[in-house]
Amino acid sequence: MKPIDHESLKTGAEAVARPLIVHVVRQFLPNRGGLEDVVFNLCMQSIGHGLRVRVVTLNSLFSDPTLPLADREIIDGIEVVRMPWRGSSRYPVAPSVLAHIGDADIVHVHAIDFFYDFLALTRLIHRKPMIVTTHGGFFHTKKFAAIKNVWFQTLTRFSASQYVDVVGCSKSDRETFMKIAPSRTQLIENGTDTSKFANASSTSPRKRIVTLGRFSINKRLERLIATMAVLCAADPDWHLDILGVPSDLSVFDLEMIIADHGLSGNVFVRAGLDNASIHSAMSKSSFFASASEYEGFGLVAIETMSAGLVPILEANTAYTVLAARHSDIRLCDFTDAKGAADAIRAAYQSLLDDPVLRDRLMAEIETYSWAGAAASYFALYAGILEGARR
Known part of the structure; x- marks a missing residue:
């Protein structure tokens, strides 16, 4: 019989004991965009900080719906789980998200969309502490402004009450969400991967x-x-x-x-x-x-x-x-x-x-490096985890 590797068992137990942060976002890699970059960089900082991370996202890309995507994969150490969905890209409906957050210590929702509302409405079912990062809300255009305002003052307001923290990633976002969640809203501006395009431009002036x-x-x-x-x-x-x-x-x-x-x-x-x-x-x-x-x-x-x-x-x-x-x-x-x-x-x-x-x-x-922004998020996570332990 092969001898028991007690050191491996110990390492495995310690890994499982590390808090799991589940990020819920409608689009992730291989799609490219500001939202995807924020989630990716926060996940990478979190892994370096000793946290476990999982990204739960949709199983197709809005930009290329025919591109085949795996239901599960590991991207740079990040566990990625993809779900089927229906509806529009503005408000994609994917209730199976509940199947992928059961072991989460904290659920971190990104953007004000279906996931934000659905996880708030089902909080008494999943009972997970949650934070949300607004990423601009849904006021990107003035189209349907009256309807958006009614939605914001009703369902968005109620949903905010179900989150431990509402994080505005800009001063304008913070001011907007302070109107409906003044005691929960705070500012953490996005970090930036300053190495991605460092020194890329032409060294001589070009038109x-x-x-x-x-x-x-x-x-x-x-x-x-x-x-x-x-x-x-x-x-x-x-x-x-x-x-x-x-x-x-x-x-x-x-x-x-x-x-x-x-x-x-x-x-x-x-x-x-x-x-x-x-x-x-x-x-x-x-x-x-x-x-x-x-x-x-x-x-x-x-x-x-x-x-x-x-x-x-x-x-x-x-x-x-x-x-x-x-x-x-x-x-x-x-x-x-x-x-x-x-x-x-x-x-x-x-x-x-x-x-x-x-x-x-x-x-x-x-x-604007990611170190400062990530540290602010880690402080929020630590406060939630400490509250859960109490």
């Missing part, structure tokens, strides 16, 4: 812009394309790369808008790129532009600053807060294509006149 993110309506890519039409009419050396994944808009939709403006030789859509390919695109560029109407925090702008790209941003709430901290960020109004084009030209001239501008941008974002 090339990238925009990065989902092809969704609130990003207002049509306004950015209209601005490019003004730029290129005066100077055809300007180019724009639209990098991201399809959402409300498809690649075809964007290419039709580009063609309507006569910009097929100046504006390019590149979907589903991995980080290495995005890094390569940035290496030919000097600017990042976003015409987005709404951002939860502005994470992508910070990531592109780490590349040394000069941000030219719509003056929405999140970007206005960010620009108040970083004087080299340019704000403009992309509803005014001529004014936005003037802002881009001025940013190019600043890059010519200030040879250390690129280096200054890269140095400033070091304060």
